[in-house]
Amino acid sequence: MPLLRAGVIPAGFDHGFTTRDVDPDALFAQRTDLRLFRGLQVHRADVIVVQGDEDPYDVVAEAADIVCTARARVAVGVVTADCVPILLCAPAAAACAAVHAGWRGTVQRAVQVGVAALVKRLGARVDDVRAAIGPAICGPCYEVGDDVAAEVAAVDPGAVTRGPSGRAHADLRRCNRTLLCAAGVPAAQIEDLHACTRCDPAGRFHSYRRNRELRGEQLAFIGRPG
Numbered sequence: 001m002p003l004l005r006a007g008v009i010p011a012g013f014d015h016g017f018t019t020r021d022v023d024p025d026a027l028f029a030q031r032t033d034l035r036l037f038r039g040l041q042v043h044r045a046d047v048i049v050v051q052g053d054e055d056p057y058d059v060v061a062e063a064a065d066i067v068c069t070a071r072a073r074v075a076v077g078v079v080t081a082d083c084v085p086i087l088l089c090a091p092a093a094a095a096c097a098a099v100h101a102g103w104r105g106t107v108q109r110a111v112q113v114g115v116a117a118l119v120k121r122l123g124a125r126v127d128d129v130r131a132a133i134g135p136a137i138c139g140p141c142y143e144v145g146d147d148v149a150a151e152v153a154a155v156d157p158g159a160v161t162r163g164p165s166g167r168a169h170a171d172l173r174r175c176n177r178t179l180l181c182a183a184g185v186p187a188a189q190i191e192d193l194h195a196c197t198r199c200d201p202a203g204r205f206h207s208y209r210r211n212r213e214l215r216g217e218q219l220a221f222i223g224r225p226g
């Protein structure tokens with residue numbers, strides 16, 4: 001299965017989380033029904049609203065860890081290799097967004113900035129928003145320093161635990177779910193794929209922490225073909 005999909009994202013949106021069996025660049029090279037737009041990911045919480053007539057090469061040069069659109073035949077995406085990819089959509093407004101949240105993006109509440117962009121800039125109702133939390137490093141795999149642990153705990157105290165060694169571990173997927181609920185997204189409309197990039201039993205994903213280097217990244221994308 002080269003692409004993972006979330007049941008919470010309704011038909012009408014094409015979406016997916018790639019595995020390491022897929023070359024993200026090749027995935028959209030052949031498609032004529034969807035053009036992919038990504039921002040330059042810099043671990044912040046800035047947003048781009050894509051209109052569809054931009055040059056994808058200009059958009060990817062613009063710093064943005066959140067990319068959203070309400071245009072048909074436009075897909076928005078983020079790439080990750082342990083950080084949390086989150087896909088959002090609001091069917092009634094035909095709007096969608098892709099969010100990249102490592103620990104920095106998580107504590108800067110990037111996912112809430114994404115929800116706010118759908119609501120304030122693209123006319124969505126927050127109770128119509130669906131969210132899919134894709135493959136990302138799990139809490140037990142993600143040991144962090146006390147400084148990072150304190151910042152994550154300030155957002156969601158339950159997202160930080162202590163491992164057997166006494167070192168702190170951060171569960172960023174849980175933290176982003178907490179942020180989505182706090183923003184008003186109904187819990188029943190939030191799906192965590194519960195896949196860890198580092199300890200996945202089948203080794204389906206690129207993982208920066210497991211490989212100790214960046215060998216490749218997963219793409220998460222969402223868009224309306226028409």
Ligand SMILES: [Zn+2]
Binds near residue numbers: 137199
């Ligand atoms: Zn893990």
